[in-house]
Amino acid sequence: MTTGFVLTQEKELSLDEIKELQAEVRRLAKEKNAVILAHYYQRPEVQDVADFIGDSLDLSRRAAQTDADIIVFCGVRFMCETAKILNPSKKVLHPNPESGCPMADMVTAEQVRMLRSKHPDATFVAYINTTADVKAEVDICVTSANAPKIISKIPARKIVFLPDQALGGWIAKQVPDKEFILWKGFCPPHFEFTAREVMKLKEKYPDAKVAVHPECHPKVIELADFVGSTSQIVKYATTVEAKRVIVITEVGLKYTLQKKNPEKEYIFPESMNYCGTVYCCTMKGITLPKVYETLKNEINEVLLPEDIMERARKPIERMLELS
Ligand code: SF4
Incomplete structure (x- = not known):
């Protein structure tokens, strides 16, 4: 496992430090009867401490059904709000209150x-x-x-x-x-992908299937063999017959795809977006140390009128x- 993402001022952790912190997060989650939900676009080291990983719909359902006392939501602000709305008696914690969704x-x-x-x-x-x-x-x-x-x-x-x-x-x-x-x-991240770069990838990998998220530009969607949500892309990309799949969505999904079916090759575009690469800056604003601090001190509670x-x-x- 590699962290890959260095977007905040936090120091980059060694693999040993990551493992230690992950064990501590899991210990705290058990002690406090907390459930950790993480969106597919989260950093790999955050996905690895989650009880459930999914897209907005999966996680809304999990939030509505949980028996835990605390929900730690590793995603952007609207997702935490949805969890609180569906389960108002629970304490919903957001590891980075600055992480909103620009859209x-x-x-x-x-x-x-x-x-x-x-x-x-x-x-x-x-x-x-x-x-x-x-x-x-x-x-x-x-x-x-x-x-x-x-x-x-x-x-x-x-x-x-x-x-x-x-x-x-x-x-x-x-x-x-x-x-x-x-x-x-x-x-902003999905709109950065261009039809030109998808066509180049198709030329380079003519045997590959193309899976596209519907938040992409219509000209990119036109080039798809499959269009669907992140969960639907996971199902398609890991089960389709083709050995290679060009995946046009946020790069955080690559980690789940590789874990679910390492036999296939998943090709993500290498275009640069407004924060320097293809990923969603605000999703990556949730870091493992922030998850730890939030759960340990029960801070950053989501409260709504x-x-x-x-x-x-x-x-x-x-x-x-x-x-
Ligand atoms: S990828 Fe980021 S900006 Fe785009 S919809 Fe999701 S949270 Fe919002």
Whole structure:
């Protein structure tokens, strides 16, 4: 195992130090009856201390069902908020409160209210990657794993989808009987991938299949053999017949893919994004020392106003029922 990522001011840990800290985190988790949830985009050394690794939908379900007293959520802020909303009696801890999702921050509750006054006949659908304030204003949430299925079941013809224009455009193609109004948000890391670099990879590896996350640009999605959420990409890439898979999503997923099926080769683009490589800076803002400090001292608790939690819970629960 290698840490690979050095994005913060924390000193880089040796493998022995990592192992020692991981053992201490696990000891604390047992002592405090805590569950550690980690998104696929987390650093490998953080994924290795988690009880569950998954995408937003998997982790929301885990958060809703857990019997633990404490949830340590290794992901970005909206994920921690979702865990708190679904299980408000639990203490939800976020190892780095600075780690938000830039895409979630591209739409505010006030903007949703304004849009609703313009489109009173529409059903408002929010990607799970939104703040609790925004969720409190919408009718239903979706994730990239369940969006087409859920939206096709909505009776209204007009759908306002926010905040991700790429995911919204991809869903619109699969649910052609609906009229979509798309908010112009985007995921900075996923939008960095270009069709040109994917075509180059296809030329270099003509035998490879291409798996793409739907937060990517539509021109990149067009080149895919498979489009799906991170969990769906894990299933596809580790079971498809091809020996090589070109994977167009955040590079943190490579660790899970290699662990699940080391027989295959997973090729990730080497393009540079706004923070210097292909990874999501805020996801990588969760470090093992931060997980340790947070759990040990029970700091960085996620707290939300009661009324926001109550209103935001409804669209999430609707999603969980329909998915
Ligand atoms: S990968 Fe994109 S959508 Fe996910 S947390 Fe990072 S910026 Fe947000």
